[in-house]
Amino acid sequence: MNIYLGLGSNLGDRKDNIRQALALLQKAGVNLIRVSPVIETPALLPQGAPWEWNKPYLNIAVECDTPLSAADLLEHIKRIQSELGRDSQSRWSPRPIDIDILLWRNEIINTDDLTVPHKDLHLRHFVLTPLIALNPQLTIPGRGDNTVLQWSESLPHHIPLWMGILNITPDSFSDGGTNNSLSAATASVNSMVDWGASILDIGGESTRPGAETIDPETEWQRVAPVIDFIHTHYREDLLRPQISLDTRNPAVAARAMERGVDFINDVGGLTDPAMIDLAADNSCEWIAMHSLSVPADPQVVLAADADPVAEVNDWIAKQMEIWSKAGVALSNVVIDPGIGFGKDPLQSLKLLQSAHTFRKHGLRLLAGHSRKSFMKQFAGNDVHERDMVTVGSAMQLCQQGVDIIRVHNIPDHTAAYRGWAHLAG
Numbered sequence: 001m002n003i004y005l006g007l008g009s010n011l012g013d014r015k016d017n018i019r020q021a022l023a024l025l026q027k028a029g030v031n032l033i034r035v036s037p038v039i040e041t042p043a044l045l046p047q048g049a050p051w052e053w054n055k056p057y058l059n060i061a062v063e064c065d066t067p068l069s070a071a072d073l074l075e076h077i078k079r080i081q082s083e084l085g086r087d088s089q090s091r092w093s094p095r096p097i098d099i100d101i102l103l104w105r106n107e108i109i110n111t112d113d114l115t116v117p118h119k120d121l122h123l124r125h126f127v128l129t130p131l132i133a134l135n136p137q138l139t140i141p142g143r144g145d146n147t148v149l150q151w152s153e154s155l156p157h158h159i160p161l162w163m164g165i166l167n168i169t170p171d172s173f174s175d176g177g178t179n180n181s182l183s184a185a186t187a188s189v190n191s192m193v194d195w196g197a198s199i200l201d202i203g204g205e206s207t208r209p210g211a212e213t214i215d216p217e218t219e220w221q222r223v224a225p226v227i228d229f230i231h232t233h234y235r236e237d238l239l240r241p242q243i244s245l246d247t248r249n250p251a252v253a254a255r256a257m258e259r260g261v262d263f264i265n266d267v268g269g270l271t272d273p274a275m276i277d278l279a280a281d282n283s284c285e286w287i288a289m290h291s292l293s294v295p296a297d298p299q300v301v302l303a304a305d306a307d308p309v310a311e312v313n314d315w316i317a318k319q320m321e322i323w324s325k326a327g328v329a330l331s332n333v334v335i336d337p338g339i340g341f342g343k344d345p346l347q348s349l350k351l352l353q354s355a356h357t358f359r360k361h362g363l364r365l366l367a368g369h370s371r372k373s374f375m376k377q378f379a380g381n382d383v384h385e386r387d388m389v390t391v392g393s394a395m396q397l398c399q400q401g402v403d404i405i406r407v408h409n410i411p412d413h414t415a416a417y418r419g420w421a422h423l424a425g
Contacts, residue, residue, distance in 0.1 A: 004103040010057040011094040028076040036061040036130035037198035055094045061130030122151040129159040137331040158401035163199040164192035164410045168222040169206045196414035203246035207295045216251045250274035280327035287334045292342025308347040309354045312337045334364040340372045348374035356400040366404040391416045
């Protein structure tokens, strides 16, 4: 196990404060291995705190290593916090930077100045979510065999990562053609990141009902310029968004991994032997979606009397055996129950109502319900209305502990979540 640090800021230019702190940690001799996505959470306040203190935090976790001792690193942290304007006497009031040593390899440290693992780490969702993004199978020394993912299940709600949908297609069902030009796509990228998207899911092939299959080269030519733009535009940013490629084609996935994407979102469910081989041979993360047909075929669905939750749970268990035997690191796999793919509207609704049950397998969970046709009985075809229904259901998915929520409208979701989180506690 490496060293894990937590960084947060709720005063001034919060992202820039964290960037500066990361740069100063590197200067002090800390090797940054991986930086988690940025999450926003309400401030943790004592009883009777002034209302002015209730400023939302930005939080990250960092996997790192250093030749420094824990005590020496703590001294550097104190200096960095002071340099960035942190009042050493202030524990609860707004502050430009917090840096905590969360985990120090497999050690337990208890001194007058330092407690590691960090106190109550397993009870803080704003710590667990960034750690889960780095390593969902991470365990906490002195806390038994529970992983950070399992610890998060005991909390009232789990902070999601927001995945923004970026379809570079002329025929997607709700936004086909919107991002066909590179200028439109890059504007969408920047807007989603500004509004809080942690992951950008780029798709070059529509999987809507009736969509035509395209050849791998056409798919690649659609998505490659956007991948290149994100890499170039955010190259120097340690808080850059993660890139997901939405594809079922192994050749396209392989080319994307060569370009350094973080996720392959496989609507084929990571069932193609060639995809499984890629997953076994690469450290990229994989989203495996349950489906009966891709593109979605309204005539190919589970039987009306089938239990969709049991069907998906059985599929996950069987696939996990296949993936393990093939050498796929299960910590790199995220499950998507496949809303609308092989399920009628009521079955899709049942899957969302029971989303929490899929976390029992020890894998992260993604929900991709945005603007889907299961809403048609209680929402019309108007995009704004479907977005509002998507937002309402997303808040309930937060309550269930879904790890990644994939949506078209990032601004409405992050704003709604901010309000919900301040009341959820």
